[in-house]
Amino acid sequence: MSSNFSQEMDKAMAETFGEVCFLDCIPSSQNLQEGVGQVLFIRVFEPFSGFIEMYLPLEIKKLTIENIHQETWTDILPRKIDDTLLEIMNILAGKFLANLTENSSNYRIGLPQILFEQQAPGVDAKVHLFHYDIEDHLAGVRLVIQGDRHARTGG
Amino acid sequence: MRLDVGIGEYQVSDDPRDEIKTYALGSCVALIAWDSAANVGGLIHIALPDSTINPDRALNQPAYFVDTGIPVFLNALGKLGANRKTSYLKLVGGASVLDPDTTFDIGRRNILAVKKVLWKLGMGIHKEDTGGDMSRTVSLWIMDGKIEITNSGRKWFL
Amino acid sequence: MKILIVDDSETSRMITKKCLSICGLEDSEFFDAQDGLEALQVLSQTPVDLLVTDLNMPRMDGFTLVKKIKLSPKMAPPHIIVFSSLASEPVEAELKNYGVASVVHKPLTPEKLSLALEAIHVK
Numbered sequence A: 001m002s003s004n005f006s007q008e009m010d011k012a013m014a015e016t017f018g019e020v021c022f023l024d025c026i027p028s029s030q031n032l033q034e035g036v037g038q039v040l041f042i043r044v045f046e047p048f049s050g051f052i053e054m055y056l057p058l059e060i061k062k063l064t065i066e067n068i069h070q071e072t073w074t075d076i077l078p079r080k081i082d083d084t085l086l087e088i089m090n091i092l093a094g095k096f097l098a099n100l101t102e103n104s105s106n107y108r109i110g111l112p113q114i115l116f117e118q119q120a121p122g123v124d125a126k127v128h129l130f131h132y133d134i135e136d137h138l139a140g141v142r143l144v145i146q147g148d149r150h151a152r153t154g155g
Numbered sequence B: 001m002r003l004d005v006g007i008g009e010y011q012v013s014d015d016p017r018d019e020i021k022t023y024a025l026g027s028c029v030a031l032i033a034w035d036s037a038a039n040v041g042g043l044i045h046i047a048l049p050d051s052t053i054n055p056d057r058a059l060n061q062p063a064y065f066v067d068t069g070i071p072v073f074l075n076a077l078g079k080l081g082a083n084r085k086t087s088y089l090k091l092v093g094g095a096s097v098l099d100p101d102t103t104f105d106i107g108r109r110n111i112l113a114v115k116k117v118l119w120k121l122g123m124g125i126h127k128e129d130t131g132g133d134m135s136r137t138v139s140l141w142i143m144d145g146k147i148e149i150t151n152s153g154r155k156w157f158l
Numbered sequence C: 001m002k003i004l005i006v007d008d009s010e011t012s013r014m015i016t017k018k019c020l021s022i023c024g025l026e027d028s029e030f031f032d033a034q035d036g037l038e039a040l041q042v043l044s045q046t047p048v049d050l051l052v053t054d055l056n057m058p059r060m061d062g063f064t065l066v067k068k069i070k071l072s073p074k075m076a077p078p079h080i081i082v083f084s085s086l087a088s089e090p091v092e093a094e095l096k097n098y099g100v101a102s103v104v105h106k107p108l109t110p111e112k113l114s115l116a117l118e119a120i121h122v123k
Helices: A005-021 A058-069 A078-100 B055-060 B066-079 B106-120 C010-025 C036-045 C062-071 C089-097 C110-119
Strands: A025-027 A039-046 A050-055 A113-115 A126-134 A137-145 B002-005 B009-013 B019-025 B029-035 B040-046 B087-093 B127-130 B136-141 B147-151 B154-157 C002-006 C029-033 C050-053 C079-084 C102-105
Touching: A005 A025, A005 A058, A005 A078, A005 A126, A005 A137, A039 A078, A050 A078, A058 A078, A058 A137, A058 C010, A078 A113, A078 C010, A078 C102, B002 B009, B002 B040, B009 B066, B019 B029, B019 B040, B029 B066, B029 B106, B029 B136, B040 B066, B040 B136, B066 B106, B087 B106, B087 B136, B087 B147, B106 B127, B127 C110, C002 C010, C002 C036, C010 C029, C010 C110, C029 C036, C036 C050, C036 C062, C050 C062, C062 C079, C062 C089, C079 C110, C089 C102, C102 C110
Parallel strands: B002 B019, B087 B127, C002 C029, C002 C050, C050 C079, C079 C102
Antiparallel strands: A025 A126, A039 A050, A039 A113, A050 A137, A126 A137, B009 B040, B019 B136, B029 B040, B029 B087, B136 B147, B147 B154
């Protein structure tokens, strides 16, 4: 299994936003400011216990929705917006875990959810933060690995 | 006959004797279309993703940009009888060449822009040979739709 | 051609249908299901030529769907393609034992689908 979480998450983000939304996503040295509203969340069960959260500002959500659906933001039902963002979270998690496990072992995730606040990492959790520039808009990802099933190393 | 395509140009043909060729694709992309039923094909060599940076150039040379070039290219193919249902689209180029004036990878942006425009038109790429850091020269033979890519003496087909 | 698309995400079903159209299957008759349970209901009433299914779904996931189809040859489509964010090599091997022709990593793109369809000689 790869031990470079940062590299694998960077690759997963670039592939997800590139292949699904046709948006260029690159790592950023700037931090996304707190309080971005909705949190896209997905639980991970294998190869570790934890979760992934993604924070997307409104501008990225708009670009994403409009590129995929070819409709203007104001014309799309909120239900459809949520469904699209959840699917992006699902794809990101799958790509990240596939990259991490080098596609050679099973990985299990829950169903993606939209939450209104970050989840508490829990005692002894390892937290990794990643920041991205998606065509001049900042996005963030938080990877939380919980309990005694941490990956052996992380970066 | 060989039809050479420069940067910001395109060629379409229904003559089975023709070879359409473009050279040294770095960050530029070549979108190649081939309709096996009509025996019509074409190639467009595009430099940049977005024409809003230079609308005047886009007016005079629409093929220089993804957003203005692709519609013009597809229209030309249609006039020769190419049908979307029986056509294949392939993409070559978009190598990573960092522009010193920006922080983004123009090659990757070109690739994404092509796919975005095609998706909007209900179309997509069936095969691609893109990215990396090498320059590619590519030829399309109208006789059979064969696409040959070369780089530093190596040759392969898409 | 009759094609059943199974995924709990409406967005994913839309993308799949669009990719199938781009790959030349735009004249097909498309059926939707949100999970394995709904898919079985559709299959019990309508024989389809191609089943394209996700794995990670509520109520009944794609693994269970594929296993149940294997046990019911009468409703089994001739071709099954799985597309999923959970498509690791061990998963792919297991699915192929259940008659799945092709396993594709999400997101589905015209290029990936084109390869999968070529492999099963569809289109």
